[in-house]
Amino acid sequence: MSKHYLFWMILLLPFFKLDAQTYCTPTTGTSTMYYLKNAIFSDQGALYYDATSHQAYVNNSATQMVTSYPGGTVKVHLEFGGSGTKSLVWVDWNGNGDFNDFYENPIPTSNYSTVDDQFFIPPSQAPGIYRIRVQTGTSLSTTANPCGPNTNGNFVDFSLKIEPTPACFVPTALVASGITNNAANLSWDAPTTAPNNGYEYYYSTSNIPPDNTTTASGTSTTNSALINGLASFTTYYYYVRSVCSTSSKSAWALRGVFKTKCDPQTAMFENFDALASGSFNADCWDRIVLGTGYYSISGSGVNSTKGITLSASSPANTVIAVLPALSNVNAGTHWLRFKAKVNSGTGVMDVGYVTNDADAASFVNIQSLTMTNTVFDGYEYTVVVPTTVPVNARLAIRHGGTATSSLYLDNVYWEPKATCLAPTNVVLSNATSATVDMTWAAPSPAPALGYDIYYSTSNTPPTSTTVPNLTGITSNPYTVQGLNSATTYYIWIRSRCSATDQSLWSNITSFLTLCAPKTTLFEDFEAYNAGALSNAPCWIKLATGLGNVTINGIGAYSGTKHVLQTPLTGSAMAILPELSNINAGTHSLKFRAYCSANTGVMKVGYVTNTTDITSFVSIQNLAITNTSYTGASEYIVEIPNTVPSTARLAILTDNGNVRYSYDDISWAPTVSLGVNEISAKHDIVIYPNPFTDIITISGDVQLQSVVVYDLSGKMIKEFKGSEKTISLHSLISGVYMVKLNMKNGSSKTVKAVKK
Incomplete structure (x- = not known):
């Protein structure tokens, strides 16, 4: 507040006479998005205002009053409904029924945010009751008027009661600490003039504030009080007042709020689906945030349901999700099981415990999980919690910022650990066209009846009722046989401890079998994603300069995909899958093709080295004069028996900046055609x-x-x-x-x- 303002307040106010006045009823527009949602005014007595919806004008001057004294300071806290809302506060200091005097706007237009501000009571302010008006809106800097019109916003009136300077002042800085499921420690700062007879405190589950007739919950001769016997997971409101003598007590100080912790649990499951998206609000969970680290509830969970997102850009910006208290946390009988993934790259999730659920430094790591999976399906993590964890500790999951990828968490269980543990560190290697080798780390103890193996061309994870492909496997490593060539397989393994006791399935792993020589071939490219030719297994691209070969999703002969081959400034070549009968002299290569120009030349031949485009040997040069698939677009090349048995057929284009398209390639026995055919x-x-x-x-x-x-x-x-x-x-x-x-x-x- 400026010195000029204080000067005029001191000079003029002693001459003003306070009378009951009639105030204008302000007018607002039709928008209902922007309004005063919550307000707290406090000094020697406080008012609390809450609204759930927009009202153009609310006159609370008869029921909502804040008390202060000449020279006092009124603290103001305002919250709004609708983002982008501003506010200002008017006070009719001279009681003349308007707010038009230049000094009657002690809190000018705010920013677009929650307001925490204050205004001062002039030392010469006459005792009495004065009108306060709060105005909200979106463009108050140019249209503010205490009577309106107010296009986007509302008005709320309160009262300011000025009393003589009190003999007993309120305490300040209320704090609740050491909160448990049934107790909390309240503390506060003494006023400048400390009371002679200590303090009284009052707490309740109701947010209705006490008045001077309310019976206190307890007394204290110090600046703190321990309260017990509270209900778990319950919000409490508390107040403190000074007791200067048996007949002189201050007003109740501005209220504090705390919520007791949950009762310790013996088992837990949380999938976060019942929670609102946004700021983390899971019952009985807590969070610890350093710097710009954050986590929230979002639709990033299993099957796009709700889950937790954890983000941390460095160890200085870390976030910890603290689980509910568990009474058996160190019993050694349970484990933590959950689904987790990373958005990209590699993520590290630390699983441990905290001894102080408000202090990141109290985190102790049990196990760090390094994950690269970007999906939940097939990935589940378990952490066995040792008996060395302190009995009063709470399990916690930390994104420590050592890798900046976002982490996602869902379906969290605290449950008895399995009696049969899954193998870990599954490694697949030496894939052929029909086999793959797999190894794994055996659990301790090792399962009595070996392991079950399940593999599939689908990435849908198996369940406890899924029938394994292989069972009772005792050798490690083990070779899985009988697979199809050029096929992606997904594989899982579990321990078989007895006929009725199997472990969870391991996390998913996958591999691609190699290509096997073919005797026949038909390829229309429909089964593959558009993009690189390598999306079609067993095909190879070679190119020089700006040459390229891709699978294109526009203008195919049949279906929706075909090959687009562009030599541009160099050469482009597509090498076909290996054919075991390439030199039998009985088969032909047949396909549909066209060129972007009517002077195209497509060379059909073979390569003896699939990494060297210069090893190409031409069998036949095809003049491609059609510029679409319609009409004469079918081409047939008979392959002679002089081709080396180890060669691979190839299609080469190298004649400039033209585009070649081809589809429906087949390798089949040559069909003799008659003249009429x-x-x-x-x-x-x-x-x-x-x-x-x-x-x-x-x-x-x-x-x-x-x-x-x-x-x-x-x-x-x-x-x-x-x-x-x-x-x-x-x-x-x-x-x-x-x-x-x-x-x-x-x-x-x-x-x-x-x-």
């Missing part, structure tokens, strides 16, 4: 291809019959007549040759793939 080659098409149950034959031709063969040349089905929509529901998935016999004597053979 050749002439009819591009006239008709079968679609969809691949198909599920039904194929349709396009083209303006009349059919005599349709004959379906397998790849060995054996006839599977024959359909006579001119029907162009044919059901092949009874066929199993695979590759077939469909011969179309036309009434004009021509024919065409088309390869079709059933999904």
Whole structure:
């Protein structure tokens, strides 16, 4: 407050006469987002105001009053409904029914935040009751007016009672410490003039403040008091007043608030789903934060349910989640089990305990978990808590900031530890096209009946009722056999301690089997993600300069994906999977293709070194003159028996800044075509291809019959007549040759793939 302000207050106020006045009823707009939600005014007596919704104008002057004295200081705390709200405080010091005098705005426009401020009572202020008005809004710096209009905000009136200077002053700085489930220690600072007869304190689970007729809960001759017999996990409000004599007591000091701890538990499960998102508010949990570390409740839990997010950028900015108190924390019979993951990279989660749930320095680490998994599924962590933990300690989980990745926590259990423990440190190695070696660290004690192994091409974790692929395995390491080539597998292992007692499954591990030589091939790239050609197992890309080969998700011949090969300033090559019959002289490479220019050249050949593009040997150069898949887009290259048996077929493009697209690549026995078949080659098409149950034959031709063969040349089905929509529901998935016999004597053979 400026000296000029105090000067005028001292000079003018003794001449003002206080009368009952009629005040304007302020007007506001229609917005209901911005309002005074909570207010506390305090000095020698306090007022407490709470609102749950917007009201344009609330006149609390008859019921809500703060007491002070000439020369006193009124502390003000304001909170708002709706972010972006400002406020200011008016006081009608001269009691003339308005707030228009230049000195009647002791707390000017605030920032967009909670307000903690104060204003002073002039030393010459006449005793009496004065009007306080709080105005809220979003643009008060230019539109503030104690009568409105106020577009976004509201008004609330209170009263200020000025009494003569008291003979007994209130204590200050109320603090509750040493809080347990049934006790707390209250302390406070003595006023400047200490009372002769000590203090009285009052506490209650109700937030209704006491008055001068309220019976105190207890007395103290010192500046503290220990209160016992409290209910657990309960919010208490407490007050203290000075006792200067039997007939002279101060007002009750501004209230303090504390919440007792929960009763210790013997078991616990918390999935955080019942909690509101935002600031951490789990019952019976506590948090310790250093610097800018934080954790909160968010939708980052298992299956996108609620969970905890912990973030810490360095050891100076760390965060600790303190679990509820456990009466059996050091019994040695229980463990902590939970799901956890990291957002990226590597995260370190420390699991330990604190001996002071408000002091990060009291944290003692039991086990550090290094995690790289970015999903919850298949990953569960257990920590056995030793008997050396102090009986009054509380388990805690810390993000210590040694790795800056965010950590996520969910489904936390405190439960009896299993009698059969899972193996750990599962390592997979030496994968072939059909096998993989696995090793693990045995638990102690080792299981009597060995281990169960479960593997799958799905990453869905097994449960206690899942049937293992292998059981009773006693050798470590162990080779898993009978796997499919070029396939990603997920694998888990558990201990088998008895016929009825198995451990939890280990955390998930995965591996990719190697490619095996093929005798037939059909690839439409539908099963792979768009992007690098390496997304298709067993294919290899080689390139020079700015050449590239990718799987593209736009404009495929069939389905939604095909290959886009761009030589640009260099060369681009796609190397096909290994073929065991590459030099049998019986097979052809067949595919659909087009080029962005009508002068394209696509070279089909082989490489003898899959890491060296210069080892390419051309078999046939194809002139690609079509610029779309429609029309004559099918190409066939017969592969001679002179190709080395260890070579790999390859497609090379190197003729400038053009784009090549190709799809539906097949390696199949060469089909001899008659003259009539050749002439009819591009006239008709079968679609969809691949198909599920039904194929349709396009083209303006009349059919005599349709004959379906397998790849060995054996006839599977024959359909006579001119029907162009044919059901092949009874066929199993695979590759077939469909011969179309036309009434004009021509024919065409088309390869079709059933999904």
